[in-house]
Amino acid sequence: MKFNLSMFHKIQPAAASALIAALALLCQLPAAFAADNADEGKRAFAKCASCHQVGPSARAGFGPALNGIIGKRAGSSPDYRYSAAMKKSGIVWTEKSLAAFLKDPGAVVPDTKMRFYGISDEKEIAKLLAYLKNFP
Secondary structure, eight states, rough: OOOOOOOOOGGOOHHHHHHHHHHHHHHHHHHHHHHHHHHHHHHHHHHOOOTOOOOOOOOOSSSSOTTOOOTOTOOOOOTTOHHHHHSSSSBBOHHHHHHHHHHOOHHSSSSSSSOOOOOOHHHHHHHHHHHHOOOO
């Protein structure tokens, strides 16, 4: 079929409305997927919640609070006592560096205080990162 702008004049109002509605729904899909990832990330965070907190009342416990972790310098929260290795790591947490740390903490920061076996599932890590982004 040859594309011709004049063919749009032949679209009936009901069909045009349906087309606009379909396009509007398609535009909302990325946000819906992000919301799903964040919801699933909340479930993934349950593994972290025994040591870490997020949210308005988050405090350091066995681990530091994770509000605003993306973009933060590793070992910089004043209310938590980090290992010397974490303080000296020079890491600024990006999604990439945090994903690597979550996968194998000891490989990224040898002598870290974080005693965690890691998360091998990259999709689970992505969901967890989506969740953490909700707490700037």
